[in-house]
Amino acid sequence: MNDILNQNNQIISVGELNRSAKYLLEKSYSNIKVEGEISNLSIPSSGHMYFTLKDSDAAIRCAMFKNANMRLNFSPKNGDKCIVTGNVSLYAPRGDFQLIASSMEPSGTGNLMLKFEQLKNKLAEEGLFDETKKLEIPNIPKHVAIITSGSTAAWQDVLTSIKRRAPSMKISLSEAIVQGDVASTTIIDALDRIHKYNDVSKKSLVDLILIVRGGGSIEDLWCFNDEFLAREISKTQIPIISGVGHEIDFTICDFVxxxxxxxxxxxxxxxxxxxxxxxEKLQTFKNDLHDNISSLITNKKYIVNTKKAELKNPLTNLKEKIQKIDNIDLRLLQAQKNFLKEKALILNNLSSFLHELNPKKNIKELHLMLLNIKSKIELHTLSKLKFSKSYLTKLESNIKALDPLSILERGYSIVETEDGKIVKNSREIKTGQKLSTRFATGSASVKVIDKS
Known part of the structure; x- marks a missing residue:
């Protein structure tokens, strides 16, 4: 091809010219690194990547085939400043000058990583990462302040997660920019606002801070590697959790x-x-309590049913008590008759004795004595009868008190569900539920309109 090109007077085809130029370019410019800004990025269904790499002076078309762009550890986009490694070539059919890229990396990453390591080592030597100086994270924080941008997905993720897992926890957003040159300053301002809030607030003090942001390139997360921000975090007396980027991302903010x-x-x-x-523990306790109460109720029901089987019919008990009272009454009457008979015999004996003696004085005294004895007998008899009647009345009251139906006669009623279960408190029923109410005489069906 060099011979063809050196022959100025020889006529060649366009295809031969493009192929000669392609050969020279690929031979002279192989495996070079070019820095510029990506524009006109296009990724068709084939998986190949086509874009323009430009700076302030010029632009060059680039192509990166699927087998090469599959090895990228980031997703390039229009406006990204990158370093592209590849071979300069010419697309012969159209004569397009282009760069065939074999690899690509964000521009400035190497320099930023060097700065990151230098700052990390400096702050570590000063003791800002000392584990013994770190504050203990509260087990159950009452008020959590989130430092992030309210427009980010990270804020929504944090808010959703906390509301789902701890709905009673108070959450506050201390707004900050989380990307760009002024981002670190706004994060420091957000920390300062939290401190001022705690200084003036008497209740609901912030007891935990979350600094969060979603993933991104090292440039996107660079504001979290700011030295002034790191020093402000280290001075904060409120525990801080850093949740910046993805699991593979590390920032100075994470370490401090x-x-x-x-x-x-x-x-x-x-x-x-x-x-x-x-x-979870409360739910476990709740389940255990429910099981224990259910077991206790089952046992008590068994005891009640056993005792119920042992109970006699109240009418039977009443008949037995009446019979007992009748027996007592008969014995009292018999005792009274015997007593009177005995006293009458004594009177007869005395009368005979007086009749024999016939002294008027003695007769009169004996007559008074007899009257007194008679009075005592009557009083004693009346007292016995009164006591017996009182005792019988008390027994009758006790018997009536034991009768379940007597409770209903005092105005009480028994409420049952449709399946016959007795309702003991309002938590066992629902609004709109049909119930049966039993009175001393008859029953009625009712419907729950409201409950308290």
């Missing part, structure tokens, strides 16, 4: 915070873990 979470969602789960575990 009291705890690092791999993602914003993981940070929310750590903050709400105490509530979540407490809810």
């Amino acid at each position: 915070s009291d705890l690092r979470a791999p993602t914003p969602t993981a940070a929310a789960e750590i903050a709400s873990n105490g509530y979540y575990n407490l809810n």
Whole structure:
């Protein structure tokens, strides 16, 4: 081909010209690195990548085939400044000058990583990462402040996770920009707002801070590698959890915070873990309590049923008591008759004795004595009868008190469900439920309109 090109007077075809130029370009510019900004990015269904790499002076078309772009560890987009490694070539059919890319990396990553390691080592030597100085994360925080942008997915993820796992936890957003040159300053301002809130607030103090942001390139997350921000975090007396980026992303903010979470969602789960575990324990206690109460009710029902079987019919008991009272009454009457008979015999004997003696004085005294004895007998008899009647009345009252039907006669009623279960409190019924009410005489069907 060099011979063809050197022959100025020889006529060649367009195809031969393009092939000669392609040969020279590929030979002279192989495996070169070119830095520029991506534009006109296109990825068709074939998986190949076509774009323009430009700077302020010029632009070049680029192609990166599927087998090469599958090895990328990031997703390039229009506006990204990148370093592209590849071979300069010419697309002979159209004569397009282009760069065939074999690899690509974000521009400036190497320099940023060097700065990151230098700052990390500097702060580590000063003791900002010392584990003994880190604050303990509260098990059940009452008020959590989130430092992030309210428009990010990270804020929504954290909010959703905490509300699902710990709905009673108070959450506050301390707004900050989480990407760009001024982002670190706004994060410091967000920390300062939290401190001022705690200084003036008497209730609901913030007892945990979450600094969160979703994943991105090292440039996107660079604001979290700011030295001034790191020093502000280290001075904060409120425990801080850092949830920046993805699990593979590390920032200075992660190292200086009291705890690092791999993602914003993981940070929310750590903050709400105490509530979540407490809810699980409460549910376990609730289930155990329910089982114990159910077992106790079953045992009590068995005892009640056993005692119920042992109970006699109240009418039978009443008849036995009446019979007993009748027996007592008969014995009292017999005793009274015997007593009177005995006293009458004594009177007869005395009368005979007086008749024999016939002294008027003695007769008169004996007559008075007899009257007195008679009075005592009557009083004693009346007292005995009164006592017996009182005792019988008490027995009758006790018997009536034991009769379940007497309770209903006092105005009480028994409420039952349709399946015959007795209702003991309002928690056992529902609004609109049909019930049966039993009175001393008859029953009625009712419907629950309201309950308290």
